Amino acid sequence: MIGKSRHLNTRQDAPGSLLDRGAFGQGCGVLHHSPSPGTYQHRRHAPPDELAGWVEHFWLEKWNLRGCSPQTRVVLPHPNVHLVFAPGRSKIYGVQLRRFARELKDQDSILGIKFRAGAFYPFFGKPISTIANSSVLAEHVFPDAVSAEQRVLTCNDDHAMVEAAANFLIAHLPARDPNVGVACSIVEAIANDGAITRVEHLVARLGLPERKLQRLFHRYIGASPRWVIKRYRVYDVLTQLTAGEPVAGATLAQNMGYFDQAHLYNDFRKMIGCSPGEYLDSK
Incomplete structure (x- = not known):
């Protein structure tokens, strides 16, 4: 079930909350969440x-798997940086270029801040590409992150946790950088417009030289x-597959800007680990 956790046994609607939804592009990129009691x-x-x-957005995960088998959660991440408050291990996670798997066990709760794609550079002060596929301790960027972790994670409810994390970040807001808005809007255009299937399409739309565009993406x-x-066109494929829309492989490849079906399937296998048909059969 794309973009939606399979086990939300205790999930409750809360005013002001944005719960995981079924649409892959708007969800958290979940490919697999193994079934388990708890x-x-x-x-x-x-x-x-x-x-x-x-x-x-802010996101919160809570689980209680005591006496149960661990759960495996596999996601295909969006191109965003996350600040994650976790007990004794708060970190900043760069863009994960591959599938990202986690094992959940025992009982725990964490809070994450998902920055807009392109918006974390002013906080970090270094090219965001330098932390791709990796993480750094939160205190390397925010010296008081350890005390903030305690304030956030000792709150009594979700809204108090979010408020504490928001107040922490507001106190550390950097100076405005006009390139942040440019970078964010470009990624949002890619996410929302399935007709953008090649870098040339961006160059033509933005009127930016390709090398300047590459530098902007490297830094921001x-x-x-x-x-x-x-990544976003593969999300589109996943959304169509899970919506049950009957689309021929060749037509799908053409719509996504691929030369042929084989190239689409090759990229899909690299990102997902199987073909579209195999993925659909596993759902």
């Missing part, structure tokens, strides 16, 4: 107005324009 929650909360230009996004385009 409880698991994933909630998303919109940022306050002060952070709307920087943050896509953390992945190449070609990678971001391919």
